[in-house]
Amino acid sequence: MSTLQAVELVLLAGCVVIALWLVVLWLRRRSLAAHGPVSPCAVKLPESPRWRLGLLRLGPEQLDWFSVGGVTTHPTMSWHRRGLEISTPTSGETISIPGLDSAVAITLTTHGSEVARLALEPKIYPAVRSWLESAPPGHNVNVT
Structure with missing residues (x-):
């Protein structure tokens, strides 16, 4: 040869x-x-200085984040819907992250402490806000 x-x-x-x-x-x-709507996003943990590109899935009970290059179908990070709060993106502020077009940043907090920052495309933010504000399946179904 x-x-x-x-x-x-x-x-x-x-x-x-x-x-x-x-x-x-x-x-x-x-x-x-x-198993639910998936969109590209980036996450930045409070102790980390860098953004990590990944996929965000809106599940029935939790918000799941998956690493973009992984092979597993289990989320790398999850935030339970109950007790989760998200901030409003500041108007006019966009973040430039390779792989995301003009992303807006929001802060995820649980019980008053910051757990992560998410960078989403501006058109995805209303879906995440609506998902969070809607009642989880089976929660308060008998309210009159």
């Missing part, structure tokens, strides 16, 4: 690995979307 053939085989193997990785990410995204 010549050197050229060996290089071609290595490049072919690399292309196959990249193609398989893209298929796995696509299947994971479809699997996540099967």
Whole structure:
């Protein structure tokens, strides 16, 4: 086997690995979307100086965040709907994060303490606000 053939085989193997990785990410995204609406977002924890790109899913009882490059279908972070509060994005302030177009930042707090900051596309914020303000399924169903 010549050197050229060996290089071609290595490049072919690399292309196959990249193609398989893209298929796995696509299947994971479809699997996540099967259990609730999914949108791109970024999260910044209070102790971290950087934003991490990921996917946000609005579940029936919790807000789930998934790392964008992971293969697991379990959330990396979750915030239970009860006791969760979100801030209003400041008007005119947008954050530039690679992978998100002109994102707005909101703060998630639970029982008065900040748990994370989320950067969302401006059109996604009303959906998250509506999800939070609506009653969880089965909560106060017999209220008259």
